[in-house]
Amino acid sequence: MVHVTSLAGLPLNALAEPTAATAACDAVVLVAPSPIVKHVGGLGPSVGAVVEAAARADGALESRCAPIVLPAPGVPGGRLVLAPMGALTEDVDDVRSVAEAAAAGFARAIDAGASRPLLVVRAPDAPRFSRAIEVGALAALGSQWTPLEAREAEMAPRTAESVAVLGLPEARAREMAAIEVGRALCRDITGTEPERMAPRRVAEMCEAAFARTGVLVKVERNVDDYPLISAVSRASRVVERHRPCVVRLDYRPRGEIRRTVLLAGKGVTYDTGGVDLKTDGHMAGMSRDKGGAGAVAGLVRAAAALGLEGVRIVGLLGLVRNSVGEESYVSDEIIRSRAGVRVRIGNTDAEGRLILADLLALARELAHSGAADPILFSVATLTGHVYRAHGPYTGAICNAAAQPELDRLDVLAEHWGEPMERVRPRREDYAFVAPRSSAEDVVSSNRLASVNTPRGHQYPFAFLDIASGLKGGTLPFIHLDIGGVSVEAADWQFGRPTGVPIPSLTAYLTT
Ligand SMILES: [Zn+2]
Known part of the structure; x- marks a missing residue:
């Protein structure tokens, strides 16, 4: 009865060089600090083009820190969910921002109709963000838990079938899934x-x-x-x-x-x-x-x-x-x-x-x-x-x-x-x-x-x-x-x- 969604790791270049595993995903959730356009390197031309077009059209794109869904031709599932985190340059910023953005972005992808989203986490290069990908993966998994009473009454909302995470090694993905079983x-x-x-x-x-x-x-x-x-x-x-x-x-x-x-x-x-x-x-x-x-x-x-x-x-x-x-x-x-x-x-x-x-x-x-x-x-x-x-x-x-x-x-x-x-x-x-x-x-x-x-x-x-x-x-x-x-x-x-x-x-x- 314990609810856990399956978790898989994908290699860092999986969006630039798509494989069958990438194609099985039906949305990409991009969690990144501002400016997001600076953090799309290595994600392939489609993601880069969508983010640049969105930033041109909306000057306040990243200031609200709320996830948005963008139509994205060439991206798995044809949709990109942008989950901004702000610049994360303050002394008091920490990896909880990644967790919050990943959970919100992932939930938004499910609301939009996705069931097998691919999570992409970009974080500042600093020791306090050294576990950003793992923390993002756990947050995405955790966002799919619904109360036991709802599950037993068969009234739980629809949840993801699987979570794929870019740049998370397979062994690490198994560890995160094990932690989520416990959580x-x-x-x-x-x-x-x-x-x-x-x-x-x-x-x-x-x-x-x-x-x-x-x-x-x-x-x-x-x-x-x-x-x-x-x-x-x-x-x-x-x-x-x-x-x-x-x-x-x-x-x-x-x-x-x-x-x-x-x-x-x-x-x-x-x-x-x-x-x-x-x-x-x-x-x-x-x-x-x-x-x-x-x-x-x-x-x-x-x-x-x-x-x-x-x-x-x-x-x-x-x-x-x-x-x-x-x-x-x-x-x-x-x-x-x-x-x-x-x-x-x-x-x-x-x-x-x-x-x-x-x-x-x-x-x-x-x-x-x-x-x-x-x-x-x-x-x-x-x-x-x-x-x-x-x-x-x-x-x-x-x-x-x-x-x-x-x-x-x-x-x-x-x-x-x-x-x-x-x-x-x-x-x-x-x-x-x-x-x-x-x-x-x-x-x-x-x-x-x-x-x-x-x-x-x-x-x-x-x-x-x-x-x-x-x-x-x-x-x-x-x-x-x-x-x-x-x-x-x-x-x-x-x-x-x-x-x-x-x-x-x-x-x-x-x-
Ligand atoms: Zn007491």
Whole structure:
């Protein structure tokens, strides 16, 4: 049921010297910086002539950055879709412009009636655009995803049959297609409404998605061994179809395992806030609070499709509905985490960190049971503060042991169009969650919403560090708060899921 369009690479000269593969395409989508006429070299006389004629006729051709369809005799399908990006000469320009133009241009080609477009990406010659073709290819593929509910109701709009990309080597095309398989799974988990994607239905979707991939899927429907997860799910358990589970996805490569990546994903299938109820319209859209679990599942799926070598990947999904009811957990409760740390609940809407803390404790146990060169990640739509602080960027924070790894991931994320904002854990973060009495070891949160709290997305790192039992150890740990990027912010309720940071993490695992 996962939707993915096929992707093929074509050689750089395929438009100048057409082949059967070029002839099978029915539109050309040209993504290029201004002035586009300067970027048509090597694309054959037909493309050059059409672009020059259009630029002569329309002085504002490139200033609007909206794709246009031009009749183009001699071009595959007889149509050229121009997707301008502006000059891209500013310091702050980055490869996201390529993704945006490719997605818009590709969607415009499909609207125009094409079903097998050929994507041509031209970008400035600078390191930050070094992955422009791959990023464009992923954006074109991603633009064809439609919500699972629409596909299951057979109401999905027409999509492309295939995507051809000029200058993308075949092996690279297979990699991009594998990443998109993972992203599509992530979008289906993240974007689907809360009944269709209730906790155990996410588990079923994983079982189906990982069948015949060699990935071991273990679904734990009894969460008694995860006391914090158990507490968050207490009110949901009176409704059978809302009951929680923990999913373990274990990808083991062929041959030698040189390193082990363990990832915890927050999968809150619906977040009412619990008894600290979300009010004033802040609840709508909260079926998308499972984006961390979606990203982790998607990453493991991409790794399996790629057949990644040398690295074992363990994805842990905490799938819980934060319901409200007579069994609800409440603030003031003290719960001993899986790691044995006494956690005082500060606010029931700060449930994501509780789920992650138990998953990270399991990840720590797995790391200490003979794992080769382990590193831990948590991925979550954890706070609103991360968006308040940074806008549409991943908030990345790590312990000292993981600093060189996050340095590397940061550069890759920039090249793959998923830029991160780095923050550091500070002493104030640890002071913020410090115990107030001898009854507890750590406090989960304050009473206020994270957006109204100084260091509202930084201090939860301190909580995770303590409650998971990682603090004082040597394991490298990186926390990625994707609360600002898991879905596009265009709509208060729907917000199309992005699949961030699957491409960056895949690049991190392959390099
Ligand atoms: Zn919450």
